[in-house]
Amino acid sequence: MTLAPSSRVQLTDDGKLRHFLTTEHLPRSLLEDILDTAASFVDVGGRSIKKVPLLRGKTVVNLFFESSTRTRSTFELAAQRLSADVLNLDIAKSATSKGETLLDTLRNLEAMAADMFVVRHQDSGAPFFIANEVTPNVAVINAGDGRHAHPTQAMLDMYTIRHYKGGFEGLKVAIVGDILHSRVARSQVHALNTLGAGEVRLIAPKTLLPVDAEALGATVFTDMAHGLKDVDVVIMLRLQKERMDSALLPSEGEFFRLYGLNNEKLQYAKEDAIVMHPGPINRGVEIASEVADGPRSVILNQVTFGIAVRMAVMSMAISGQDSAPAGGAHGS
Amino acid sequence: MAAKAHILIRKGRVIDPASGRDDVADLLIENGRLVRIGASLDAPGADIIEAEGHWVLPGLVDACVHLSLPGSGRTGDITSETRAAAAGGITHMAAQPDCGPVDSTAVVRLIREQAGQAGFARILPIAAMTQGLKGEQLAEMATLAKAGCIAVGNAGGKVADALVLKRCLEYAATFDMPVMFRPQDAALSAGGCAHEGPVATRLGLPGIPAVAESVDLSRDLLLVEATGVRAHFQQISSRDSLRLLRAAKKRGLPVTADVSIQHLLLDESALEGFNSHCHVIPPLRSSDDREALLEAVADGTIDAICSQHTPIGSSSKAAPFPATKPGMAGVDTLLSLVLGLVDEGKLDLARALDAVTAAPARCLGIQAGQLETGRPASLCVLDASAEKDYAEHWLSAGSNSPWRRSVLKGSVKLTVCQGKVSWLTD
CATH class of the missing domain: 2.30.40.10 (Urease, subunit C, domain 1)
Incomplete structure (x- = not known):
């Protein structure tokens, strides 16, 4: 059996999750397993004692080479609800500025008997490097790498879609905005295709579309009227302000006029279409307040589901890692 | 010895x-x-x-290697790398000016002395075309030629100012020195680490489009034509560039070109799984580009095949893909890999051997690469027909090769x- 490199790294020999690095090339059953497991955790947040003992005695290290408050907090909360010990390291630039290489930093942490690394890094592929070549026996969860992947964000979006739409069969989903720089969009496209969505559309001006964007497994549109026509789900992406400085866009105003989601443009979508956004939102840049706060917006619920999805992924990866033979099945 | x-x-x-x-x-x-x-x-x-x-066979002539001098950020030294070259049948290697850099006679002397003492291969230094490879002020080309440099070039450093470039070419032409170009537009390639195409899109790697090469190549060709300088284009990687080179050769311009062996064997798909050994500049391009390069070697549009040998220490490759140093160690395997292309039926034997012996010698304007009596x-x-296991017989100090x-x-x-x-x- 030949597996794509990404699945070889992520799965144990008997197909269990041991690292969660990308949604690409994972089997549909496994993605559904993540969603089902997350469903069982959604209730935990509503209890008076919000903890389950699945990760008791385990040490989770949040390794954030790129700063992020929101994503890190949800991972921290998820780990705590699983009863893990959590260590937060905002490495941002401190360790590397002291001359320590990523490799050295990781070897040190491994020596502290960490069981899981939650990694965010500015370079695409960093979690692969860690899982493959540095610490194969520590479960690695990708919390966002460069432009490559943000699989837990994508899975919480999948959870949200399944929650509101009941499933994925035949769904038309549009992802709008800065596709070029978006790790979220890439992970969403792979997850949606694997879960059986009918059509995934990417909508952006050509400066914000990667070349061969179709190769991701999507249909590409450059205008909202055609792209949003009859879609069931609209996912808006955050537009970073610095895009205006690098000749990718003339202004926020023109972007909003052409691609910003307001009630008028939302008319193109199906009547019961839901609107999503991975946050934090830029009101008046990619989305109008009337939509963000409107009846079709499910943006706040996404945050709630995020903790449950991260609990699911963390518990599954720890259990897969525990069942894998020591030394790693995929050393180079 | x-x-x-x-x-x-x-x-x-x-x-x-x-x-x-x-x-x-x-x-x-x-x-x-x-x-x-x-x-x-x-x-x-x-x-x-x-x-x-x-x-x-004639001793192989490698038209492009990157030397490991102190400060170059590469591993090994002239002894280790020329010994690896000798074990690969290489006797002559043209060294890029990006160590030192090669803009003073002291550096040229150092390279020649170290190579002479080691005695494993003849190093032919290429002089920096501009001081410090900064692309601003002419280097002392004539003095450097007298010290033993066979050509001038600016390695990866671009001469952005067209007027400065034109003057560099005119000055080089004065002394009939060949000019080595490595076309890649600086702005179009800034921040990139992979071919801009479907694989980079999926992996989220910042891209270097093929047009970054052809835009620069077309400017270079026009200035070559205007100045009449002898030009050699190194590490051509895309189909579009070949179209420009064919047209230039057809017009009778004094231009030659080479390709690195890895671009004939690998394409962008080798980056799957973020394999940092395949992080090279120019980047490994599409399978269509690779096919075009093979055809161009076969029909002579590309004259020579080089190793683009760049030995890099393991710590500089042990990092997330975009943060690794680009380059592949190649002198150990150049000949075997070229012969592999013959076995696959991609090149005939005579042309393949010509591309690593007489043709690069012609490109560099040196007497080598042939069995000449006297x-x-x-x-x-x-x-x-013997098989060599590189797990045991690898000699370069750089282990950065997918064939290691x-x-x-x-x-x-x-x-x-x-x-x-x-x-x-x-």
């Missing part, structure tokens, strides 16, 4: 692409000079090398460089 040798190489299949020779013959080396090629030669007192069933002998004896642990066909038994034995196995 042995003294100037008397060697009789017997009954090998002598293949010399420059003269078209391909027959079984003996070769006699006396006092380091190749004196005769013929049947049943007799030489009392000479060391006898039995080459029956083996091939006797001149210092530079040749190698190859067991073309491969078993490849072709094992060099003897290399003679400028009349001296530089490599000999049992």
Whole structure:
């Protein structure tokens, strides 16, 4: 059996999750397993004692080479609800500025008997490097790498879609905005295709579309009227302000006029279409307040589901890692 | 190292692409000079090398290597890397000016001294075309040529200002020095680490579009035409560039070109799984580009195949893909990989061997890469059918190659460089 490199790294020999690095090339059953497991955790947040003992005695290290408050907090909360010990390291630039290489930093942490690394890094592929070549026996969860992947964000979006739409069969989903720089969009496209969505559309001006964007497994549109026509789900992406400085866009105003989601443009979508956004939102840049706060917006619920999805992924990866033979099945 | 040798190489299949020779013959080396090629030669007192069933080839000429001088950020040194080259049948290697950089006679002298002491291969330094490779002020090209540089170039450093470039070319033309170009537009390639295409899109790697090369190449070609300088274009990687080169050659411009072996064997798909050994500049491009490059070598649009040898320490490759240093170590495997292309039917034997011997010598304007009697002998004896396990026989200090642990066909038994034995196995 030949597996794509990404699945070889992520799965144990008997197909269990041991690292969660990308949604690409994972089997549909496994993605559904993540969603089902997350469903069982959604209730935990509503209890008076919000903890389950699945990760008791385990040490989770949040390794954030790129700063992020929101994503890190949800991972921290998820780990705590699983009863893990959590260590937060905002490495941002401190360790590397002291001359320590990523490799050295990781070897040190491994020596502290960490069981899981939650990694965010500015370079695409960093979690692969860690899982493959540095610490194969520590479960690695990708919390966002460069432009490559943000699989837990994508899975919480999948959870949200399944929650509101009941499933994925035949769904038309549009992802709008800065596709070029978006790790979220890439992970969403792979997850949606694997879960059986009918059509995934990417909508952006050509400066914000990667070349061969179709190769991701999507249909590409450059205008909202055609792209949003009859879609069931609209996912808006955050537009970073610095895009205006690098000749990718003339202004926020023109972007909003052409691609910003307001009630008028939302008319193109199906009547019961839901609107999503991975946050934090830029009101008046990619989305109008009337939509963000409107009846079709499910943006706040996404945050709630995020903790449950991260609990699911963390518990599954720890259990897969525990069942894998020591030394790693995929050393180079 | 042995003294100037008397060697009789017997009954090998002598293949010399420059003269078209391909027959079984003996070769006699006396006092380091190749004196005769013929049947049943007799030489009392000479060391006898039995080459029956083996091939006797001109020493390989590698048109592009990156040297490991202190401060270059590369691993190994001139001794380790020229020894690896000798084991790969290479006798001459043109060194990029990006160590030092090669903009003073002191650096040239240092390189020549170290190479001379090591004695494994002849290093032909390319001089920096601008001071410090900064692309602003002319380097002392004539002085550097006198010190032993065979050409000028600016390595990866761009001469952004067209007026400065034009003057560089005019000045080089004054002394009939060939100019080495590595076309890649700085703005179009800024921040990139992979071919802008479907694989980079999926992996989220910042791209370098093929047009970054052809835009720069077309500007270079127009200035070459305007100044009449001899030009050699290095590490061509895309189909569009080949169209420009074909047209230029057809118009009779004095231009030649090379490609690195990895671009003939690998494409962007090699980056799957973020394999940092395949992080090279120019980036590995599409399979369509790779096919076009192979055709261009076959039809002569691309003259030479080089190793683009860049030995990098493991710590500089042990990082997330975009943060790793680009480059591949290549002198160990150049000949075996080229012969692999012949086995696959992509190139015929004579053209493939020409592309690593006589053709690069022509591109560089040097006398090498052929079996010429009366001149210092530079040749190698190859067991073309023997398999070599690089897991055990790798010599470069840089382990940064996807073939670092491969078993490849072709094992060099003897290399003679400028009349001296530089490599000999049992």
